Each structure stands twice: as C-alpha cells, then as structure tokens.
Amino acid sequence: xxxxxxxxxxxxxxxxxxxxxxxxxxxxxxxxxxxxxxxxxxxxxxxxxxxxxxxxxxxxxxxxxxxxxxxxxxxxxxxxxxxxxxxxxxxxxxxxxxxxxxxxxxxxxxxxxxxxxxxxxxxxxxxxxxxxxxxxxxxxxxxxxxxxxxxxxxxxxxxxxxxxxxxxxxxxxxxxxxxxxxxxxxxxxxxxxxxxxxxxxxxxxxxxxxxxxxxxxxxxxxxxxxxxxxxxxxxxxxxxxxxxxxxxxxxxxxxxxxxxxxxxxxxxxxxxxxxxxxxxxxxxxxxxxxxxxxxxxxxxxxxxxxxxxxxxxxxxxxxxxxx
Amino acid sequence: xxxxxxxxxxxxxxxxxxxxxxxxxxxxxxxxxxxxxxxxxxxxxxxxxxxxxxxxxxxxxxxxxxxxxxxxxxxxxxxxxxxxxxxxxxxxxxxxxxxxxxxxxxxxxxxxxxxxxxxxxxxxxxxxxxxxxxxxxxxxxxxxxxxxxxxxxxxxxxxxxxxxxxxxxxxxxxxxxxxxxxxxxxxxxxxxxxxxxxxxxxxxxxxxxxxxxxxxxxxxxxxxxxxxxxxxxxxxxxxxxxxxxxxxxxxxxxxxxxxxxxxxxxxxxxxxxxxxxxxxxxxxxxxxxxxxxxxxxxxxxxxxxxxxxxxxxxxxxxxxxx
Ligand SMILES: Nc1ncnc2c1ncn2[C@@H]1O[C@H](COP(=O)(O)OP(=O)(O)OP(=O)(O)O)[C@@H](O)[C@H]1O
Ligand SMILES: Nc1ncnc2c1ncn2[C@@H]1O[C@H](COP(=O)(O)OP(=O)(O)OP(=O)(O)O)[C@@H](O)[C@H]1O
Ligand SMILES: [Mg+2]
Ligand SMILES: [Mg+2]
Numbered sequence: 001x002x003x004x005x006x007x008x009x010x011x012x013x014x015x016x017x018x019x020x021x022x023x024x025x026x027x028x029x030x031x032x033x034x035x036x037x038x039x040x041x042x043x044x045x046x047x048x049x050x051x052x053x054x055x056x057x058x059x060x061x062x063x064x065x066x067x068x069x070x071x072x073x074x075x076x077x078x079x080x081x082x083x084x085x086x087x088x089x090x091x092x093x094x095x096x097x098x099x100x101x102x103x104x105x106x107x108x109x110x111x112x113x114x115x116x117x118x119x120x121x122x123x124x125x126x127x128x129x130x131x132x133x134x135x136x137x138x139x140x141x142x143x144x145x146x147x148x149x150x151x152x153x154x155x156x157x158x159x160x161x162x163x164x165x166x167x168x169x170x171x172x173x174x175x176x177x178x179x180x181x182x183x184x185x186x187x188x189x190x191x192x193x194x195x196x197x198x199x200x201x202x203x204x205x206x207x208x209x210x211x212x213x214x215x216x217x218x219x220x221x222x223x224x225x226x227x228x229x230x231x232x233x234x235x236x237x238x239x240x241x242x243x244x245x246x247x248x249x250x251x252x253x254x255x256x257x258x259x260x261x262x263x264x265x266x267x268x269x270x271x272x273x274x275x276x277x278x279x280x281x282x283x284x285x286x287x288x289x290x291x292x293x294x295x296x297x298x299x300x301x302x303x304x305x306x307x308x309x310x311x312x313x314x315x316x317x318x319x320x321x322x323x
Numbered sequence: 324x325x326x327x328x329x330x331x332x333x334x335x336x337x338x339x340x341x342x343x344x345x346x347x348x349x350x351x352x353x354x355x356x357x358x359x360x361x362x363x364x365x366x367x368x369x370x371x372x373x374x375x376x377x378x379x380x381x382x383x384x385x386x387x388x389x390x391x392x393x394x395x396x397x398x399x400x401x402x403x404x405x406x407x408x409x410x411x412x413x414x415x416x417x418x419x420x421x422x423x424x425x426x427x428x429x430x431x432x433x434x435x436x437x438x439x440x441x442x443x444x445x446x447x448x449x450x451x452x453x454x455x456x457x458x459x460x461x462x463x464x465x466x467x468x469x470x471x472x473x474x475x476x477x478x479x480x481x482x483x484x485x486x487x488x489x490x491x492x493x494x495x496x497x498x499x500x501x502x503x504x505x506x507x508x509x510x511x512x513x514x515x516x517x518x519x520x521x522x523x524x525x526x527x528x529x530x531x532x533x534x535x536x537x538x539x540x541x542x543x544x545x546x547x548x549x550x551x552x553x554x555x556x557x558x559x560x561x562x563x564x565x566x567x568x569x570x571x572x573x574x575x576x577x578x579x580x581x582x583x584x585x586x587x588x589x590x591x592x593x594x595x596x597x598x599x600x601x602x603x604x605x606x607x608x609x610x611x612x613x614x615x616x617x618x619x620x621x622x623x624x625x626x627x628x629x630x631x632x633x634x635x636x637x638x639x640x641x642x643x644x645x
Contacts, residue, residue, distance in 0.1 A: 020477070022469070055509050056481025057465070105480045105507065109423035149599045151340055158381070159338060162420045162503065163365025163535070185480065188506040189420070191535030192579040194365045196592035199581075203589065218481070218509035221581040225590055262510035263538075276511045282466040 009079070010180055010212045011044040011067065016076030018059075018066045022284060032284045036062040037073070038236040040310070044180075049206065049213040051227030051244065053220055053259065055280055059236040060216045061105055064182040067214070068102045069093070080180070098128055101173040105184040105216075107165040111157040117143075118153040121171045130176060142171040147197060163190045170198065177209055184216045199226050220263055224248050229315070232256045235283060235291040242316030252318040254296050290321065298322060325393075326498060326529045327353040327376070332390035334371050334380060343600040345371040345385070347553040353498070358520070358530045360540040360561075362576065363550030364597050369533045370420055372550075373500045376531075377417055378407050394498070413443045416491040420502040420533075422483035425490075426475045432486050433471030436493070443494055458489035463515045481507040488516060492523060499523070502533045517543055537580050541565065546633065549573050552597055552608040559634035570636045571613045607638070615640050 018037040021030040036059040044050045052060050065071045067078060069085065078085045080096060088096060104110035111120060118139045125131045131138050139153045146167040157165055166189045173181055183202070187195040203226060205211055217223050223230060224244055231241040232253065240253040251257050258276045278295040281287050287294050293303040302321050311323040334346040346368040353359050361369050374380050375387050378399060392399045394415065399407070411417075419425040427435060436455035440446060446454070452471070459467035462485040475483055484507045491499055501520075505513045520530060520543065532543055540547055540561070547564040549557040549572065557570040568574050575593040595612040598604055604611060610620040617639070625637040 024472075053509075056485075056507060056512050057479040061479060106421060106423055106483075108421040147596050149601075151599070151601065154339060159336075159384075161366040161370060185507060189365075189503065191362070191364050191576070192537060192581070193576055193593045195535070196579045196581065196590035200589050200592060218507065219581075220510075225581050259510065262514065279463060280465050282469075284466065284469070 008046045009043040010046045010048075010081060011042075011214070012077075012079040012082075013039055013042045013067070014077045015040060016042075016063075016066065016078060017074045018062050018071050019074045034283045035236050035286060036283060037066060039063065039076075039238055042231060042238060042241070044212050044214060046179075046212055047206065047210045048229065049215050049227045051223035051230040052214060052216045052233060053218060053223050053230060054233035056218060057280060057283070058233045059283075060218075060233060061184055063233075064102060064184050064214060064216055068100055068182055069096075070102075098124075098176050099179045100182070101176065101178040101180075102182040103166075103169050103173045103184060103186045105188075107162065107169050107189060108157065111165060111168060113157055116154055116156050117168055120157075120168060121153070121175055124172070124176050128176065138175075142175055145174065146171045146201065147194070163194055166190060167194075167198070170201075174205060178211070179209075180212045180214075182214045182216070185218070186215070187222060188217065188219065195222065202226060220248070220259060232259065235281060235286055237291055238317075238319065239292065240316075240318045240320075242314075242318075246316045250316075252316070252323060253292075253320050254298050254322070255292050258297075290319075324355045325352050326355045326357075326395065327531075328391070328393040329372075329376065330391040330393065332372070332375055332392065333388040334368070334375050334385060335388050336385045338384060341601055344388075344553050344603075345600065346375065349390075349550075349553075349555055351548050351555065351558065353529050353531055355497075355529055356524055356527055357546065358524060358532055358544050360544035360547040361531060361533045361550065362535060362537070362540060362547065364552075364576075365535070366597060366600075367550045368553045369550060370502055373417065373502050373531065373533060376500060377411055377415060378402075379417075412439065412496070413494050414496055415498045415500065416494060416496040418487050418491040418499065418501040418504045420506075422475065422480070422487055425487050426483060428475055431472050431474055432478070436471075436486075436490055439490060440493065454493060455489075458493045459486070461519060462486075462489045463512050479507075481509070481512065484508060485512070485516070488519075492519065495523070495526070496528065498529050498531070500531045500533070503535070504532070505534070505536070505539060513539070537577065549576070552603060553600065554608065554637065556609065556638070557634075557636040559630070559636075560632065563630075563632070563634045567634075569630065569634075569641045570609075570638050571615055571640070572609050573636075575612075 016039045019033040019035050022032045024031045066073050121139050121142050122135050140150045143150055143152050148167055187198050215227055227244050230244050230247040231238050234255050240256045276295055281294055289305050290303040290308050293299045308319045308321045310317050310319050330350050332349045335342055336345055363369055376392055437451045440451040456467050456471055464470055464482055464485055488504055544561050546560055548555055551572045557573045578591050581590055593612055606622050607620040607625050610616040619639050625639050627635045627637050628641045629635050
C-alpha cells in the first residue's frame, strides 16, 4: 500500500547538498561551485512512487546519482531503511547495490558496448548468485518482461533502436528484484504506445514486488500517471510537494502552475499556453531570497530578500511567500 | 518546391541471426520551408531512415539496398565520400537521438563547436567562438560563456541535447534532421527550442522531425508520416492525422497519449508487441495487434489508398470515399 504520510520511509533525506566545483586555469583552481542539489527534506515510503519534476538542469539526475552513491554530497544525510547510507560499511554497500537500482537517463552511454544483452542483464545476477535456471533462460524471461524478443539477448547495444536500449536498461534494473529503483527519465526515449506499456509494467512490478520508485521526468503527464506523490524541483530545491492530485489540480507554487500550464494538449487548439519568461538563473550564482523570484509572475518585495520557509497543510507542502 | 525526395528506400542489416529489413520501401518528400513529422513505435526504422539520408548507415552490417534520395534533385546515393562530407553539417545537419553518439566525451563542448564551424566556414577562431557561445545562449543554456569550457559529462541530459541542437543549427543548413531532439527537455525549454526552429524555417530551412511525442508533432509539424515495423502506414496533413486518422495503428497511437491528470492509473496501450524484424508476418505487419484485421490482411500486403490532399494510408479497411 502507498501510505503517503511519512510512515514507513524507505528513503529519507535531510539537508542534502551536492555541489560541483568549477575549475579554471592551469592550476585547476576552484573558482566557484555549481549548486546542483540543495534539498531540505524528502522521503519516499515503501511501495510508494515519488515523482520528481523540474526544468532541465535543475538537479534531478544529480539527486538520483547522489542517492545511489555515484556522487558524494557536500553535506547532508540520506537514510535507506533508516540507515545512513554515508555510514555504511563495504559489505552493507554491496547489499545496498542489490536493493537499490538506477535506470539511467542516457541508455547508450550506460550500456557497455562490448557486452551483449545476455551479459548486461545477467551481470548483477551472476555476481550475487541469483541466476535461476540457465543464464540464457533467465535473460530471456527478463526480455519477455520488458517486451523484447528472446533473440535480443545475443545482440549488442548498438544494434538496437533508442527505445529498445531503454528497455534493456529496465531489464537490467529489475533483474535483481530490488526494493527501490531510481528511474531517471525512463520513458522519455519511448514512443507513446511503448511508453504506456513500460509505465504499466513499472506499475505492475511495483504492485507485485512492493517496489518503491523515485520517478524522475520532465514530463508532468507521465509523472502524474505513475506517481502517488510529486515533488517539484527548481534550481536544486524542492518548491512544492504533495499528493499527485493536489499538486496537479490544486497547485500552489507559481512555478508548478507555470509547468502545468505549459503542458501541450495534442489535438486541441483552444488552450492559451503561458510559457515561463526569462532564463533559468545560473546554479553557480543563484539569486537571493526565493530562487524563483527572477521569473515569478507573482513576485513580491520580500521574495527578493528572504528565502521562503515551508508551509504545510497536511502533506501538501509549498515553499513560497504567498502562503 | 521539393527539397528532399526519398524514393523507395530499403535498408537491410546483416547480423549474426540473419538479415532483416529495417526500412522497407519507404518514400516521402520534404518541401522547402516545411516541417515534416515522422512518428512510429520504437524500433520501426525512424532513425535508420534518417541515417540513410546522410549515408551514415553503419557498415558493413547495414546497407541501403535500393532507392534514391534526391536532394535538390541530385541523388545523394551517387555522391562520393568527399562530396557527402561537404553536404553533412553545412547543407544537411542532424540532431542525433543520443548525445553520446554525437558529442566527444574527451573534448570541451566549446572546442567541439568551434572545430565544426571552422571546418565549414571561413572564420577566425575568435569569430567561431563567439558564434558558438551565442548559439548556446539561444538554446537557453544559462552561463553560456562558462559552459563553453564544460565537458559533456558535466552537463545535464537536457543541456547536452541543447548543445547538439545548437551544433546542428549553427551552420544554418538548408535541411535539418532532428531525431528526438527534445526528449530530455521540459515544456518551457522545449517551447524555446521550437521558437528557434520556427525562426530557422522562416529563413527557408526545412526540417524532418522524428519524435514519438504527439504533443511535439502537434506544435510543430505541417505534415505527419506514421511508420510501423519498417513501413510507412499513413501520411497526411497534421489536421488529417489528428482529426481523421484512418490507419488502426495511428488511431491506437493517438489513444495512448498520456493525459495530465491527478489520478494515477493504467495507461491505454496498444495490446501486444511489434513483431521481430527477423520474422515479420505475411501481409500487413500490424495485423496481429489490429482490432479490425480480417483474412485478407494475412495474405496480402496492403498498398496505399489515396484519400486526397496528400492523405494516404496502407490498410484494407480504408476506402477512398468514406
Ligand atoms: N547498427 C545496427 N545493427 C543492427 N540492427 C540495427 C542497427 N541499428 C538499428 N538496428 C535495428 O533496426 C531497426 C530500426 O531501428 P531504428 O533505430 O531506426 O528505430 P527507431 O524507429 O529510430 O526507434 P526508436 O524510437 O526506439 O529510436 C530496429 O529493429 C533496430 O534494432
Ligand atoms: N559531473 C558534473 N560536474 C559538473 N557539473 C555537473 C556534473 N553533473 C551535473 N552537473 C551540473 O549540475 C546541474 C544539475 O544537473 P542535473 O544533471 O542534475 O540536471 P537534471 O535536472 O537532471 O537536468 P535534465 O533534465 O536536463 O537531465 C547542471 O548545471 C549540470 O551542469
Ligand atoms: Mg537529468
Ligand atoms: Mg531512433
């Protein structure tokens, strides 16, 4: 069951900051930082899907990579089943790798071009001694689960189309039957029909294995289809979060409203789309006060000076001076 | 005015498991100033069609078996390698589907852009640098000056995609093939990129826009070509395809568009899977998944039925005057 109030969190994050140094000159001096992620607090319950949306470059992938240990945070805490990931021993980290998987955004660069699909999808299984039947059989079952041909297992990544490669990625991620999968734009390379199949597949797997997902996407329609809760990110921070229905139908933050308004409706002319004006500010020199004030249609004096605190009504949270 | 005429192109791949057709007898035109959309299920041959226009089908496994590709009336398939190199980038450019296949991981993006400019245009280093930086700004990358020094891995997925877009547009080619150019971009940045593409069109650039996103097709295209399993199944003006689709695959595709809603729930999908290209069925390739299939679909390949005004579909259920 998806209990949306923080109840049985599989993931909990506090004050997490991931920054990248900007280096210049022959001595590679650090001249500044790209403040990619700055998250005050976020949780994901067992069996729950948290959708993470936001503009390109706002820090979604970096957050996912930090959670899975691929980037080191500057400060902060990240709990997996109540244990701080940053304190884990080597053995525990290995165990974590089995339970937490990531589906990467760019399927081509995340698949080893010299390995065939059989080896790609069963590599982890072999490492943890989890192969059932022969390696071929197991790989073929995985192919069926993601809707690829059985004979695909003998082919190499470059022999597939972009969308097929993404399904190989998904097969690899679900192979070890993890508890938690970070899905980074898992369906944006897929056509709508396969997209629907893959989302339905992810939902079925969630229900069968009580999986939890962090579902990263820039596409609100896709996120709204699969997520129990949605968090909206802007320039490294969460600006609004809540139940999917509340965030979509009763959005509070002007940024969320702009995002929803900009969703095109194919086949309909009537909708007047308001597209956000102005550029996304630089993450190496973020604005003072509220991060969004440079582009906000409802900006007030206070927004330029003071960072907004969270306003809560139940589990619907918003970081905005309007509330 | 026709800029590109693709005539009966067939592309075959030879792999360990055998030979298959990735593109089967595909014909279409792109006029000057026109934005033509190419949609279809993953693996149906969209990228291979695009690559064949630029003669970038990977050798030796792949080859263009037959057909002609006329660009301004001249058959590109008859050009030698040197002539083709001059066409690529300058006359016809391509935005590749995956950044990893177009950007070198070892070089800073500014350097990559400058080199491309210098290869095709007589500019000084400084001028080329300014052009490149200006294009990064135009595709909405914050801190463009600073980002010129970044390696691809230091950019987000959407930023890499925008670098590729900038690289494809900065030489102001006559024809741009955009293969899923905005998959990593959110709606606001998408809108910005589309605005750029529309501007390019005003200065007579034609675009073949490959996408699975019907929203993108709706926003951008004049005409739409729908492919299924290596063949074109329907083609028409945007309004024909959206309001009077006739091929059951097109109809299914339109029904699977996810809608923005507050309730999570299963999405409508076309039941079944695309057949394997190694053993396509006889007759119509869509018949196994088609709600309207009948005997004839099993035995014969459906030919195009002309529905007037450039609307055509390959389906036995389609009648000329409905
Ligand atoms: N280099 C290759 N070697 C062998 N087969 C290939 C090669 N490139 C593509 N294919 C196959 O050709 C078919 C068409 O691929 P293509 O990349 O054109 O699909 P697509 O329509 O662009 O799909 P997507 O929407 O997933 O990008 C697929 O079955 C694919 O597996
Ligand atoms: N390895 C890195 N080194 C330096 N900067 C990085 C690195 N990875 C990401 N960044 C920067 O961090 C910021 C956030 O990037 P991230 O990839 O997390 O964005 P995103 O929200 O996933 O965007 P997209 O939707 O485009 O994929 C960007 O400014 C990016 O350039
Ligand atoms: Mg990303
Ligand atoms: Mg493709």
